[in-house]
Amino acid sequence: MTKEEFAALLNGRDYGDEIAHAEEKLARESGLLVIVGSSDDLVEIYGVEREELGAYEGLQFSVDAKGTVRRPNIEWEGEITDEDEETLATYFQRKQVAKPIQARWCADDSEWTWSFKTDIPHSTFDIVDEGEKFCRGIVIDTKDLLPPIAESDNELTHTKAAIAKLEKNLLQLGRIADRNIVTMQATWIEWKNGKGAEAALEWIENTLDGPGLIPSVNDEHYTDAQKYFDANAPDYGT
Known part of the structure; x- marks a missing residue:
């Protein structure tokens, strides 16, 4: 399923019923990232990756074709282990090609409580809360996040x-x-x-x-x- 088709599938859903388990699986199989705001301090990600990010008053985060790219939490114990080196190498490699997304809470230029801003190609869908505009979510095709062949x-x-x-x-x-x-x-x-x-x-x-x-x-x-x-x-x- 394309990002446009998936966004159309979710458009108009009520807050709390944004996506069903079967649809999460469909998004994953289609190579999609579905991103929505939740409550007043969370960003929920479905599809290729299932993740929940703390986002009080908004958040900027990055994604690549595998999902979110975040600095690894390594506990230093006097020396760097081989596993630590591999973890860090993977992080810096992904960081080089990752693209930013800005999750915006009550942005001045938006009618929505939650909205997203990014240069990544995406399709949008609307989530309402008791008839009020709550979130303009986005769907991203991870093929658009693959690094181009030079x-x-x-x-x-x-x-x-x-x-x-x-x-x-x-x-x-x-x-x-x-x-x-x-x-x-x-x-x-x-x-x-x-x-x-x-x-x-x-x-x-x-x-x-x-x-x-x-x-x-x-x-x-x-x-x-x-x-x-x-x-x-x-x-x-x-």
Whole structure:
């Protein structure tokens, strides 16, 4: 379900009945964060993460694709353990890509007791309390919180793929060249030390015949070796 569809599902609900358990599961499976204000000092988060934040008179917090990003509570006991280091590393890594959300309590520019302000793409829904405007909640798709792949990373991936393809082609060309050289050497040996020129020619004929490279009788230079060579040999320059 999209963030727009989920916001429409919740729109107009009464305070205290904002979201059912089955809808929490649906939000989680859809990769959504549903954020609402509660009481006069709480922010409730549903979906990908279930969290309750203290927010007396408002709060600024940050989220990433996994949910809220908060400084870890580590009790120092003289030294940093490996587990502490891993926890801190994860926190700082998430903090770099997290986006802020401002939970606003009775903001001057809002008709709602609770409202939210953020640059993250989101859809809104309204919660009422005995007919009064209580909260304008938001729904966020966590796909919009995934860090973008840098253009340089894309270029590097394409470059590596191109290099790998080139290396494969060069390897194949090298094998072909090696095989042709050995064939020419065997031809020479057959001519000098074997059954003579006729038998030696069979080495060359077999090498050309396999991949279908024997010159066609319809070629205009079929009867003139030098002209055929001059017309078909690649010019690599100097």
